Amino acid sequence: MENYLSSTELVEMTKQLVLAEFVFWKHETIFKWHWWVLIVLFFAPWLAWYKLADKQRLLPLVLFLLFIMVQAITFDEIFSIMPLRIYTHELIPVLPRMTALDYVVVPIMFTLAYQRFVAWNCFFWANTAVASFISFVGEPLFKCLGFYVPIKWKYFYGFPVLLAMGLLSKWLVDTIMANPPKTKKPRP
Amino acid sequence: MENKPSIEQIAEMLKQLTHARIENWLGADLGTWRWWALLVLLIVPWFVWYKVVDKNRLPELILFGLIVMVFTITLDEVGYNMTLWSYPFDVIPIFPRLSSVDYTVVPIIFMLKYQYFSTWKSFFRALVAVAFVFAFVVEPIIVKLGFYVLIKWKYWFSFLIYIPMGLLSKWITRIVIDVMNEANVKVK
Numbered sequence: 413m414e415n416y417l418s419s420t421e422l423v424e425m426t427k428q429l430v431l432a433e434f435v436f437w438k439h440e441t442i443f444k445w446h447w448w449v450l451i452v453l454f455f456a457p458w459l460a461w462y463k464l465a466d467k468q469r470l471l472p473l474v475l476f477l478l479f480i481m482v483q484a485i486t487f488d489e490i491f492s493i494m495p496l497r498i499y500t501h502e503l504i505p506v507l508p509r510m511t512a513l514d515y516v517v518v519p520i521m522f523t524l525a526y527q528r529f530v531a532w533n534c535f536f537w538a539n540t541a542v543a544s545f546i547s548f549v550g551e552p553l554f555k556c557l558g559f560y561v562p563i564k565w566k567y568f569y570g571f572p573v574l575l576a577m578g579l580l581s582k583w584l585v586d587t588i589m590a591n592p593p594k595t596k597k598p599r600p
Numbered sequence: 601m602e603n604k605p606s607i608e609q610i611a612e613m614l615k616q617l618t619h620a621r622i623e624n625w626l627g628a629d630l631g632t633w634r635w636w637a638l639l640v641l642l643i644v645p646w647f648v649w650y651k652v653v654d655k656n657r658l659p660e661l662i663l664f665g666l667i668v669m670v671f672t673i674t675l676d677e678v679g680y681n682m683t684l685w686s687y688p689f690d691v692i693p694i695f696p697r698l699s700s701v702d703y704t705v706v707p708i709i710f711m712l713k714y715q716y717f718s719t720w721k722s723f724f725r726a727l728v729a730v731a732f733v734f735a736f737v738v739e740p741i742i743v744k745l746g747f748y749v750l751i752k753w754k755y756w757f758s759f760l761i762y763i764p765m766g767l768l769s770k771w772i773t774r775i776v777i778d779v780m781n782e783a784n785v786k787v788k
Contacts (some may be wrong), residue, residue, distance in 0.1 A: 471776055493618055
């Protein structure tokens with residue numbers, strides 16, 4: 413007999429967990445101030461960003477934004493599922509992470525730094541500043557406001573991940589946007 | 601189950617679920633042929649993609665691919681957590697989705713389709729064909745092979761989701777590029 417639970421039992425546990433999260437969300441989150449804050453954070457930054465974005469470089473900027481978004485979604489999910497920390501209030505209850513931050517706030521903050529600081533050494537410091545701000549100002553603030561409960565979380569855990577996310581994304585986008593390699597034989 | 605659970609109870613359920621998932625993965629998944637198959641599917645298609653991708657349109661194609669990726673990782677997660685479907689096997693145990701398909705297979709197939717079918721009309725036809733093949737050929741096969749279990753799901757629901765996902769991704773990609781081109785024309 414196996415000493416682990418079957419996939420069917422895991423499905424049942426997932427169902428129970430999501431149901432519990434939903435009941436919590438229905439009583440404690442929706443239409444309460446936490447939820448309104450998340451709604452604003454999900455929509456408002458796009459308007460600000462659309463004003464600030466350099467339209468002439470929109471393609472590389474959006475590429476950078478999407479690379480950050482995919483990484484933020486993935487890492488936030490890893491941290492939340494392990495769980496190193498747990499989010500109390502969410503925009504929608506089924507995603508095990510902070511939707512407004514992963515899809516909007518974090519990508520837009522990094523993208524503004526990427527737009528403003530083109531040279532690598534300027535970007536490096538701007539990126540460090542953004543990662544520090546998120547890790548050491550944003551996170552403590554969100555904890556105070558009751559958006560999440562740390563389980564085995566330290567603020568400096570997120571910092572190297574955020575730093576690496578910014579640097580990797582800039583490298584990827586700059587590589588992609590560099591002139592394509594000339595084909596050896598021009599096509600007829 | 602209408603009693604409101606506390607956040608501590610939710611954290612405890614999540615902890616147990618993640619623990620059970622990892623145990624199941626270590627016991628039934630890691631090192632099996634299914635696990636190797638998923639690992640190959642996560643990595644190998646990127647090499648093939650790199651060979652066939654049109655390097656002259658790389659930024660645009662990757663932009664489209666990343667938008668598709670954000671959709672697949674989000675939608676797959678929503679369905680999985682709502683227990684509409686389930687994946688008994690995964691490369692990494694803690695993600696509530698099939699990583700290989702969401703991060704690699706679907707974005708790559710969609711990118712290639714975008715590359716080869718540039719007009720809206722041909723793109724739409726190709727999209728319907730791809731959605732049909734995914735929903736009614738690929739999904740039944742991976743169900744037979746034991747990678748995928750439908751719980752409250754029908755193949756044609758998938759078919760109906762792939763189509764707006766592809767159209768919306770192409771539409772966003774076009775907007776980004778058109779806004780950028782317009783901004784550049786204005787300057788000149």
